Amino acid sequence: MYTLSSKLKLFSIILVVVGAIGLTVGFLSAPSSIEEVKEMMASHDAHGSGHGDSQAAEIHKGNTIHAENGLEKDHHSGDEHYKHVLHQLQNKPWAALYVAAFFFFMIALGVLAFYAIQFASQAGWSPVLFRVMEAITAYLVPGGIIMFVILTLSGFHMNHLFHWMDPDLIDPSSEKYDALIAGKKGWLNSGWFLFRAAIFLLGWIGYRYLAVKFSRKQDEDSTGNKWYKKSFKWSAGFLVFFIYTESIMSWDWIMSFDPHWFSTLFGWYVFAGLFVSGITTIALITIYLKSKGYLEFVNNSHIHDLAKFMFGISIFWTYLWFSQFMLIWYSNIPEEVTYYITRIEDYKLPFFGMLVMNFIFPLLVLMNSDYKRINWFVVMAGIIILCGHYVDVFNMVMPATVGESWFIGITEISAVLLFLGLFLFVVFRALTKAPLLAKGNPYIEESKHFHY
Amino acid sequence: MASKVIHVLYTDDDVLMDAVKQVRGEHYHIEEVYTPFPVHGLDKAMGLAPTRLAITSFMYGCVGLTVAITMMNYIMIEDWPQNIGGKPSFSYIENMPAFVPIMFELTVFFAAHLMVITFYMRSKLWPFKEAENPDVRTTDDHFLMEVDAGNHDLDIMTSFLSNTGAVEIKVIDKQEDNH
Numbered sequence: 001m002y003t004l005s006s007k008l009k010l011f012s013i014i015l016v017v018v019g020a021i022g023l024t025v026g027f028l029s030a031p032s033s034i035e036e037v038k039e040m041m042a043s044h045d046a047h048g049s050g051h052g053d054s055q056a057a058e059i060h061k062g063n064t065i066h067a068e069n070g071l072e073k074d075h076h077s078g079d080e081h082y083k084h085v086l087h088q089l090q091n092k093p094w095a096a097l098y099v100a101a102f103f104f105f106m107i108a109l110g111v112l113a114f115y116a117i118q119f120a121s122q123a124g125w126s127p128v129l130f131r132v133m134e135a136i137t138a139y140l141v142p143g144g145i146i147m148f149v150i151l152t153l154s155g156f157h158m159n160h161l162f163h164w165m166d167p168d169l170i171d172p173s174s175e176k177y178d179a180l181i182a183g184k185k186g187w188l189n190s191g192w193f194l195f196r197a198a199i200f201l202l203g204w205i206g207y208r209y210l211a212v213k214f215s216r217k218q219d220e221d222s223t224g225n226k227w228y229k230k231s232f233k234w235s236a237g238f239l240v241f242f243i244y245t246e247s248i249m250s251w252d253w254i255m256s257f258d259p260h261w262f263s264t265l266f267g268w269y270v271f272a273g274l275f276v277s278g279i280t281t282i283a284l285i286t287i288y289l290k291s292k293g294y295l296e297f298v299n300n301s302h303i304h305d306l307a308k309f310m311f312g313i314s315i316f317w318t319y320l321w322f323s324q325f326m327l328i329w330y331s332n333i334p335e336e337v338t339y340y341i342t343r344i345e346d347y348k349l350p351f352f353g354m355l356v357m358n359f360i361f362p363l364l365v366l367m368n369s370d371y372k373r374i375n376w377f378v379v380m381a382g383i384i385i386l387c388g389h390y391v392d393v394f395n396m397v398m399p400a401t402v403g404e405s406w407f408i409g410i411t412e413i414s415a416v417l418l419f420l421g422l423f424l425f426v427v428f429r430a431l432t433k434a435p436l437l438a439k440g441n442p443y444i445e446e447s448k449h450f451h452y
Numbered sequence: 453m454a455s456k457v458i459h460v461l462y463t464d465d466d467v468l469m470d471a472v473k474q475v476r477g478e479h480y481h482i483e484e485v486y487t488p489f490p491v492h493g494l495d496k497a498m499g500l501a502p503t504r505l506a507i508t509s510f511m512y513g514c515v516g517l518t519v520a521i522t523m524m525n526y527i528m529i530e531d532w533p534q535n536i537g538g539k540p541s542f543s544y545i546e547n548m549p550a551f552v553p554i555m556f557e558l559t560v561f562f563a564a565h566l567m568v569i570t571f572y573m574r575s576k577l578w579p580f581k582e583a584e585n586p587d588v589r590t591t592d593d594h595f596l597m598e599v600d601a602g603n604h605d606l607d608i609m610t611s612f613l614s615n616t617g618a619v620e621i622k623v624i625d626k627q628e629d630n631h
Contacts, residue, residue, distance in 0.1 A: 322549075322552060325549065326549050326550070326552065326553075329549050330537050330539075330549070330550060331537070332537065332538065332539075367510070368506075369506065451493075
C-alpha cells in the first residue's frame with residue numbers, strides 16, 4: 001500500500017494556495033472599463049517599452065486594412081479598439097483558467113483511454129501499471145466537474161470565452177448579426193452544448209467508476225475472471241463511446257472558440273495531444289513511485305514501453321498537426337487560413353516553440369532504444385512533452401479569446417500551479433486507496449515477467 | 453589444419469536458450485547457432501555484441517533528408533522555379549511545408565533500403581549465395597548449436613552436452629578452408 005507522504009501533501013496544498021492567490025490577483029487586476037485599458041496602455045507607452053509601440057503600430061495596420069476593404073466605420077478607430085482590448089483583457093484570466101483546467105483534465109482523459117485500450121486489447125505487459133493509471137483517472141471527477149462549471153459560467157455569460165454564445169450574433173435585427181454563426185445555432189447553443197458536455201462527462205466518469213470497481217473486485221475474487229471479462233466488455237464499449245464523444249468534445253470545448261473555422265481532423269488532433277500527455281504522466285508518476293521504493297515489480301522494460309509510446313504518439317501528433325497545417329496553408333482559402341495567420345503573426349514563439357518541444361525534442365531524445373530505459377532521460381523528455389502540450393492547448397484557446405493581448409504571466413502560471421496542486425493531491429490520494437499491484441488480473445504474472 | 457566442432461541439435465527454442473546459457477557457463481565457445489526462426493533474446497544469451505544497424509539506419513535517414521532538401525531546392529527553387537497553388541515565393545524556407553512529405557518519404561526510403569542492404573552485407577548474404585547451414589533440418593524444425601571442441605576432452609563435452617536436452621550430437625572435423 002502506498003501512503004501519501006505529508007511532504008507531498010503539503011507541497012500540493014501549497015501549489016493550490018499559491019495558484020489560487022495568483023489567479024485571484026489575475027482576476028482582480030483585469031481592467032473593468034475602457035478608461036482603465038487606456039491608462040494601462042498609456043503607462044506601457046510611458047515606460048517606452050517596445051511592446052506598446054508595436055501594438056500601436058499593429059492597430060494602425062489593422063485600420064488601414066479595414067479602410068482598404070471599405071469596411072471602416074467611423075467609431076471603429078476610436079473607442080472601439082479599446083473596447084476590443086478590454087474584452088480581451090477581461091477574458092485573459094478566464095482563458096488562463098480554462099487552458100490549465102482543460103490541460104489537466106485531458107491528461108486524466110488520455111490515461112482513461114489508454115487504460116481502456118489495455119483491457120480491450122488484453123495487453124499482457126501493462127497490468128503492473130494499472131493502479132497508477134486508475135489513480136490518474138481519479139482526477140477525471142474533480143477535473144470534469146471544474147470543466148463543467150466553467151462551461152456553465154460561459155453559458156450564463158459570466159465570461160465571454162465563447163464568442164458564439166453572444167445572443168446578438170444570431171439575432172437578424174442586430175447590427176452584430178453573423179450569418180455563419182446563426183447557421184450553426186442548431187448545434188452551437190448553450191443549452192444543447194451544456195447537455196452534451198454533461199452526457200460526455202457522465203459517460204467517461206461512469207466508465208471510470210465501473211472499471212475501477214471491476215478491477216478491485218477482480219483482486220478479491222479472481223475465480224473464472226468474471227470481473228475481468230466484464231471489464232473487457234465495458235472497455236471495448238467505452239472506446240467506441242469515447243472516440244465519438246472525444247471528437248465532439250474537441251469541437252465543442254476547443255474548436256468552437258473560432259466558430260467560423262473548422263477542421264475535420266480536429267478530434268484526432270486533440271486526441272493525439274491528450275493521449276501523449278496521459279502516457280507521459282503515467283511514465284512520470286511510475287518513475288516517481290519507483291524512486292520512492294514502491295512498484296518493485298515494475299522493471300525498465302515497462303518504462304521502455306511507455307517511452308516508446310511517448311515517442312510514437314509524439315510523432316503521431318506531429319503527423320496530425322502537419323496534416324492539418326499543410327492542407328490549409330496550401331489551399332490558402334481566406335476563411336480557413338486565418339486560423340494559422342493569427343497564430344503565426346501573434347503567437348510566433350509558442351506556435352513554433354511547441355513544434356520543437358512536441359516533435360523535435362522527443363524525436364531526438366527518445367529515438368535511441370537504450371535512452372528509453374534511462375529514467376532521467378524519460379523524465380526530462382516527459383517534462384518537455386507536457387510543457388509542449390500545455391502550450392499546444394494555449395495556442396488552441398488563446399488566439400480566439402485574448403487575441404494579441406496574450407502573455408504568459410502570473411495569471412497563467414498560477415492557473416497551472418492551482419490545477420497541478422489539485423491534480424497531484426487527487427492522484428496521489430487515490431493511489432493510497434488500493435494495493436499498488438492489481439494481483440487478481442489474469443495477466444499479472446506475464447506483466448511482472450515482461451522483458452524486452 | 454583441421455579443427456573439431458560439435459554439432460548439437462535441439463527441437464525446442466526454450467531448451468536451446470537454456471543450453472546456450474549452460475554451455476557458456478562451462479566456458480565452452482559457441483561458434484554459431486542455426487535456427488529456423490529468430491529466437492528472441494538469443495543474441496544476449498550468446499553474448500553477442502549489440503547490433504550497430506540502428507546507428508547506420510539513423511545515418512542513412514540523415515542522408516535521405518539531405519538528399520530530399522537539396523533535390524527539392526534545386527528542382528523547385530533554383531533550376532526552374534514553379535508557381536504551384538499561387539506560391540511562387542522563390543524561397544526554399546517559405547515553400548518548405550510543401551516539401552515535407554518528400555523529405556519524410558526520402559528519409560524513410562534511404563533508411564529502410566540502405567539498412568537492408570547493410571544487413572545483407574554484414575551477414576555476408578548476396579544473390580545465389582550457397583547456404584551455410586550445416587544441416588538442412590535447421591530450416592525446418594531443428595536448432596543447431598555449433599560448439600568449438602578446442603582442446604577439451606570430447607567425451608566429457610559430449611556427455612555434458614547430451615545433458616542439456618540435445619536430441620543429437622555429432623563431432624565434425626572442420627577444414628579451415630571451408631570458411
